[in-house]
Amino acid sequence: MDKRMNDKNQASNIYSTLENLFKSQNLAVLATHNHGQPYTSLVAFAESKDLKALYFITGQATRKYANLMSDPRAAMMIDNRSNAPADIAEAMAATATGSVDIISENERIKPLSVYLQKHPHLVEFAKSPSTRLMRFNVMCYYVVNRFQNVVELHMRT
Amino acid sequence: MLIKNLDQITMSDQQTAGGKCLALARLHQNAFPVPKAVCITTDAYDTFISSTGLRTRIQMEISRKDFSQMRWEEIWDAALRIRNFFLKTPMPSTLDDQFRNELAPVFRNSMVAVRSSAPGEDDHGTSFAGLHESFVNISGIDAVIDHVLLVWASLWSDAAMLYRKEIGLDVHQSKMAVLVQEMINSDRSGVIFTRNPANKNESIIEAVHGLNQGLVDGFIEPDRWILDMKNGKVLSHMPAERKNWMIPGPGGAVVKELPAQKSSIPPLDAEGIKAVFEQAMASERLFDYPQDMEWTFKGSSLYVLQSRPISTGIQKPENDDRGWYLSLRRSLENLKKLRIRIEQDLVVRMIREADALAGEHLENLPDQKLAGEIERRIQIFQNWKKIYWDEFIPFAHGMRLFGQYYTDTMRPEDPYEFVRLLETSELQSIERNRHLAELAATVRENPELKHNLKTGKYLDVDSGFIKKAQQFFLRDMETEYSLTGRREVVPEILVSIILEMSEANPQQKSAGKTRMELEGAFLDRFAAEERIHAEELLDLARASYRLRDDDNMFLGRIEREMKRAAETGKKRLGIHIARLDSPETIDAIARSLNDPEYQPDFETPVQETPYRVELQARQMVGQPAGPGLGSGNARVIRNRDDLGGFLHGEVLVCDAIDPNMTLVVPMAAAIVERRGGMLIHGAIIAREYGIPCVTGVPEAIIAIHTGDKLTVDGFLGIVTIEKVHDADA
Numbered sequence: 107m108d109k110r111m112n113d114k115n116q117a118s119n120i121y122s123t124l125e126n127l128f129k130s131q132n133l134a135v136l137a138t139h140n141h142g143q144p145y146t147s148l149v150a151f152a153e154s155k156d157l158k159a160l161y162f163i164t165g166q167a168t169r170k171y172a173n174l175m176s177d178p179r180a181a182m183m184i185d186n187r188s189n190a191p192a193d194i195a196e197a198m199a200a201t202a203t204g205s206v207d208i209i210s211e212n213e214r215i216k217p218l219s220v221y222l223q224k225h226p227h228l229v230e231f232a233k234s235p236s237t238r239l240m241r242f243n244v245m246c247y248y249v250v251n252r253f254q255n256v257v258e259l260h261m262r263t
Numbered sequence: 264m265l266i267k268n269l270d271q272i273t274m275s276d277q278q279t280a281g282g283k284c285l286a287l288a289r290l291h292q293n294a295f296p297v298p299k300a301v302c303i304t305t306d307a308y309d310t311f312i313s314s315t316g317l318r319t320r321i322q323m324e325i326s327r328k329d330f331s332q333m334r335w336e337e338i339w340d341a342a343l344r345i346r347n348f349f350l351k352t353p354m355p356s357t358l359d360d361q362f363r364n365e366l367a368p369v370f371r372n373s374m375v376a377v378r379s380s381a382p383g384e385d386d387h388g389t390s391f392a393g394l395h396e397s398f399v400n401i402s403g404i405d406a407v408i409d410h411v412l413l414v415w416a417s418l419w420s421d422a423a424m425l426y427r428k429e430i431g432l433d434v435h436q437s438k439m440a441v442l443v444q445e446m447i448n449s450d451r452s453g454v455i456f457t458r459n460p461a462n463k464n465e466s467i468i469e470a471v472h473g474l475n476q477g478l479v480d481g482f483i484e485p486d487r488w489i490l491d492m493k494n495g496k497v498l499s500h501m502p503a504e505r506k507n508w509m510i511p512g513p514g515g516a517v518v519k520e521l522p523a524q525k526s527s528i529p530p531l532d533a534e535g536i537k538a539v540f541e542q543a544m545a546s547e548r549l550f551d552y553p554q555d556m557e558w559t560f561k562g563s564s565l566y567v568l569q570s571r572p573i574s575t576g577i578q579k580p581e582n583d584d585r586g587w588y589l590s591l592r593r594s595l596e597n598l599k600k601l602r603i604r605i606e607q608d609l610v611v612r613m614i615r616e617a618d619a620l621a622g623e624h625l626e627n628l629p630d631q632k633l634a635g636e637i638e639r640r641i642q643i644f645q646n647w648k649k650i651y652w653d654e655f656i657p658f659a660h661g662m663r664l665f666g667q668y669y670t671d672t673m674r675p676e677d678p679y680e681f682v683r684l685l686e687t688s689e690l691q692s693i694e695r696n697r698h699l700a701e702l703a704a705t706v707r708e709n710p711e712l713k714h715n716l717k718t719g720k721y722l723d724v725d726s727g728f729i730k731k732a733q734q735f736f737l738r739d740m741e742t743e744y745s746l747t748g749r750r751e752v753v754p755e756i757l758v759s760i761i762l763e764m765s766e767a768n769p770q771q772k773s774a775g776k777t778r779m780e781l782e783g784a785f786l787d788r789f790a791a792e793e794r795i796h797a798e799e800l801l802d803l804a805r806a807s808y809r810l811r812d813d814d815n816m817f818l819g820r821i822e823r824e825m826k827r828a829a830e831t832g833k834k835r836l837g838i839h840i841a842r843l844d845s846p847e848t849i850d851a852i853a854r855s856l857n858d859p860e861y862q863p864d865f866e867t868p869v870q871e872t873p874y875r876v877e878l879q880a881r882q883m884v885g886q887p888a889g890p891g892l893g894s895g896n897a898r899v900i901r902n903r904d905d906l907g908g909f910l911h912g913e914v915l916v917c918d919a920i921d922p923n924m925t926l927v928v929p930m931a932a933a934i935v936e937r938r939g940g941m942l943i944h945g946a947i948i949a950r951e952y953g954i955p956c957v958t959g960v961p962e963a964i965i966a967i968h969t970g971d972k973l974t975v976d977g978f979l980g981i982v983t984i985e986k987v988h989d990a991d992a
Binding site: 225227236237 | 974
């Protein structure tokens with residue numbers, strides 16, 4: 107098998123691994139910053155089918171929202187640790203880097219339905235005029251498993 | 264299994280079929296005459312709330328805030344929101360198909376009752392009975408499914424939650440089965456207690472003409488027979504007046520005048536009494552426990568509607584308010600009576616009392632007479648406060664009754680849409696604020712007047728304006744503030760509010776157009792008798808909404824009169840107390856006037872706040888009470904004197920809005936209140952002006968300080984302290 111073929115296979119493996127990880131998890135850690143001061147928050151996320159976008163909802167009075175408004179660059183971590191010693195060997199974490207934007211009213215229907223399918227109980231929160239549906243545009247995933255094994259998945263736009 | 268008929272239910276189904284279904288199944292299996300029925304098991308409830316995400320939503324709603332810190336109105340709000348979840352969540356197709364396939368052939372087009380059958384509901388020793396909803400006179404599979412949802416939702420009604428909070432509200436443990444039972448077109452119904460709670464050797468039968476719902480809900484006075492428990496011999500008969508009966512009609516059942524030929528005859532004859540007694544004793548033998556049985560006659564055929572163990576009178580803990588909570592569930596009939604009493608008697612007397620008190624000259628009374636007057640006024644105030652709790656607050660349920668009816672009919676996105684139909688321009692505080700706005704407008708248009716007021720040159724102020732302001736003050740705010748010579752000048756506090764108001768055009772009251780549209784859409788859904796019922800409910804709700812504001816004001820007037828007397832005493836004693844807020848302080852003034860030796864300690868200890876600088880609240884959750892998003896600097900109003908500093912665009916933060924605070928509401932960017940609830944004064948006024956409002960924030964006046972920059976999310980009930988006010992800056 108030539109290298110390109112091999113890479114393609116590996117990428118599709120990672121893709122489905124990520125898909126399974128995302129399906130198994132409801133919450134992600136979102137990292138933003140305020141003038142260089144890092145700041146993390148737990149958010150309920152949902153992923154687009156092609157994994158190029160991660161959706162979450164935030165109130166407009168939150169720090170993460172203010173941070174993102176002044177700098178849209180962010181990171182997001184999704185992992186499956188279970189707070190057990192075996193996590194070190196068995197747990198997996200995916201860190202996404204990229205930038206976040208607000209999904210406008212007229213392109214909201216599809217992502218919102220994806221989001222609410224995963225989090226039906228957040229319907230009031232999602233539909234409140236005081237919150238915003240956000241899109242994390244993923245540039246790259248850093249996938250860590252078996253403690254130190256790291257691969258990168260660069261998303262093409 | 265999601266659905267079981269009465270033949271399929273066995274003793275092992277206690278937890279999934281609930282007490283009512285299990286008892287009926289056993290009666291049926293033992294050849295008792297019971298109406299055709301099926302049980303929708305708790306498995307169906309579980310499937311519904313799990314597959315739709317509702318379980319988590321309910322959990323989020325009830326854990327929004329520590330349950331023990333919630334007032335009944337907040338619990339009611341939470342219940343209303345949960346009820347709306349049930350109404351707005353579509354039935355998953357697997358459940359819907361099964362309901363249609365299995366229920367429709369059993370009942371076809373016959374009328375049914377849809378009743379709660381919660382596990383534990385009818386166990387002896389518990390007193391759940393009557394907590395959950397039951398509906399009669401339902402027809403068609405769509406309506407049946409709708410009412411199943413309503414019965415499920417009643418597991419989370421305020422009354423049910425208040426009862427269960429003692430045993431812990433567990434969203435995983437709380438379940439509900441539903442009994443769908445064919446309606447018997449009955450002409451006589453009633454209940455029998457096989458043992459008289461007051462005398463174990465007797466049985467009691469109560470009977471009415473028509474449906475027994477009238478008896479159970481207490482609208483129709485029943486005929487009553489006391490029987491010898493051993494042989495069924497009638498020991499005594501207490502006939503009723505037999506004026507009304509309950510028959511099928513809009514909203515399930517309606518109270519109507521009893522036809523003359525029926526009113527002269529008791530609902531049961533000797534034969535009927537014998538049949539009911541024998542059936543009930545057979546039931547007692549079957550269940551091996553004294554029974555409380557509901558029965559009905561269709562012609563000469565007797566049917567058992569339900570049979571449950573007589574609950575054994577549970578020991579009530581002291582200060583248990585649960586009885587009072589339950590008294591808040593009132594029927595239309597009951598509220599209509601209450602309205603007449605409030606509007607035609609109580610309010611009239613209250614105004615007369617306040618007028619009489621206001622007309623009395625207190626300054627020249629000798630000390631002892633003044634002391635007596637203060638004490639008398641404390642009594643009068645407390646008397647009215649009690650009436651307020653016992654009669655006026657329960658009357659607020661006119662809004663709730665309408666709210667439920669509206670929500671059930673219109674299924675709106677916003678569970679509080681019904682409040683918009685209640686808006687009228689007759690609210691007293693709105694009216695008063697309009698007068699104040701007129702004064703502010705005069706100042707706005709007259710720079711010289713404004714300048715003179717600002718610089719305190721009252722002597723140069725136009726005398727017409729002074730007169731108007733004084734009129735306003737005397738009519739609406741008399742004795743609110745302890746200022747000397749208040750009859751000669753316009754009090755500073757009022758001047759500063761007027762000046763601030765004159766700086767910009769105050770917010771306009773939200774337009775009434777939408778209300779008309781909503782009202783039209785609502786009423787057009789009904790025809791004939793049902794429309795009359797709907798209009799009646801709306802009218803009652805409006806009266807209750809209006810009174811919710813007005814009675815507060817009237818009570819406020821009486822309170823002011825009590826304080827006026829105390830104020831007079833205070834001046835005479837030459838003591839300095841900033842506020843006359845507690846009856847104890849006021850009483851101490853009366854005692855000091857009576858007894859010069861008496862030296863009370865008027866200093867009230869300053870409460871330590873549990874918040875220290877290291878711990879700063881950032882985001883606080885309360886109840887969404889007025890939709891909208893508002894930002895501004897906080898103005899914490901601890902007492903009325905704080906009102907004078909209120910600036911346009913500030914966020915009003917307070918313990919509980921009292922009617923006098925509503926003066927500044929039109930200038931506020933948002934309102935945050937410690938006391939919770941959708942129908943409390945602050946929330947009503949906020950909605951009236953279209954101002955974002957969050958209520959029920961327990962730490963509001965402790966954690967928020969004047970000058971803090973706040974964002975108030977009235978959609979979700981969130982208050983964020985964006986920036987803490989730096990006092991040194």
